[in-house]
Amino acid sequence: MAIRRPVIAGNWKMFKTVSEAEDYAVKFLEEVKDVTDLDIILCAPFTALYPLKNELEESIVHLGAQNMAWADEGAYTGEISAQMLQDVACTYVILGHSERREMFGETDGEINKKVKKALTVGLTPILCVGENLNLREEGKAVERVQGQVSRALEGLSTEELSRIIVAYEPIWAIGTGKTASSKDAQQMCASIRATLTSLMGLDAEKIPILYGGSVKADNIAELMTEPDVDGALVGGASLDPLNFAKLIINANPLPARVEGI
Ligand code: PGA
Numbered sequence: 001m002a003i004r005r006p007v008i009a010g011n012w013k014m015f016k017t018v019s020e021a022e023d024y025a026v027k028f029l030e031e032v033k034d035v036t037d038l039d040i041i042l043c044a045p046f047t048a049l050y051p052l053k054n055e056l057e058e059s060i061v062h063l064g065a066q067n068m069a070w071a072d073e074g075a076y077t078g079e080i081s082a083q084m085l086q087d088v089a090c091t092y093v094i095l096g097h098s099e100r101r102e103m104f105g106e107t108d109g110e111i112n113k114k115v116k117k118a119l120t121v122g123l124t125p126i127l128c129v130g131e132n133l134n135l136r137e138e139g140k141a142v143e144r145v146q147g148q149v150s151r152a153l154e155g156l157s158t159e160e161l162s163r164i165i166v167a168y169e170p171i172w173a174i175g176t177g178k179t180a181s182s183k184d185a186q187q188m189c190a191s192i193r194a195t196l197t198s199l200m201g202l203d204a205e206k207i208p209i210l211y212g213g214s215v216k217a218d219n220i221a222e223l224m225t226e227p228d229v230d231g232a233l234v235g236g237a238s239l240d241p242l243n244f245a246k247l248i249i250n251a252n253p254l255p256a257r258v259e260g261i
Helices: 018-032 046-056 082-087 098-104 108-121 133-137 141-152 182-206 220-224 241-251
Strands: 007-011 039-043 061-065 092-095 124-129 165-168 209-212 231-234
Touching: 007 092, 007 209, 007 241, 018 039, 018 046, 018 061, 018 241, 039 092, 046 061, 082 108, 092 108, 108 124, 108 141, 124 141, 133 141, 141 182, 165 182, 182 209, 182 220, 220 231, 220 241, 231 241
Parallel strands: 007 039, 007 231, 039 061, 061 092, 092 124, 124 165, 165 209, 209 231
Antiparallel strands: none
């Protein structure tokens, strides 16, 4: 069933000042201006969002953040709300990235609250899930990832579920140069889709599921041939505008995947 439009999202993590972000946007837009068959998202640090709003306005590139608070407003020192993200033209937000889970102690319960808040205001959450190397070696990767998906999406209506993106990012493949094989990526993305199907029925076929972890210009095409891998969340290889544009062009989605959108 050809019903999912591919998505390639860049996750800049904690890189780029305002001037670097502006410079990137000019070069990147020039390279990707003719791309029509997939959605491109740049997930930038908070300080670069407002300048990027101006640079990306009326372009095909969407803007995303890398985290947000579950609360609307109030005494939450250091936090950024969903409304604040919308105010700077963000339409996507990465939630539950493994770096936030591991280094900042984010729990599935908090991620669930953030997912709900994002959906309430109309932001599209890019929910990140993934196992560490120990779990993979113990054969518990699927169990962990399916559990993360179920807990993060607990209590959502079918309509809300229909507005999410999931990114499978095995922790052992992030920033390490070790990509999961396209078969491993496919297997886990299919397990995630099975979990989504148990939550929302056949509408799960419409949810984009991305792979992330050392995706590069030279391995994206193979990943994209897998039926349940609908795109990528890209860290290191999104930092250079020409390199990221090349990755996007190499993603070369199969015509069948984008038909009818
Ligand atoms: P990487 O990061 O592409 O540098 O491995 C991916 C991510 O953490 O989203």
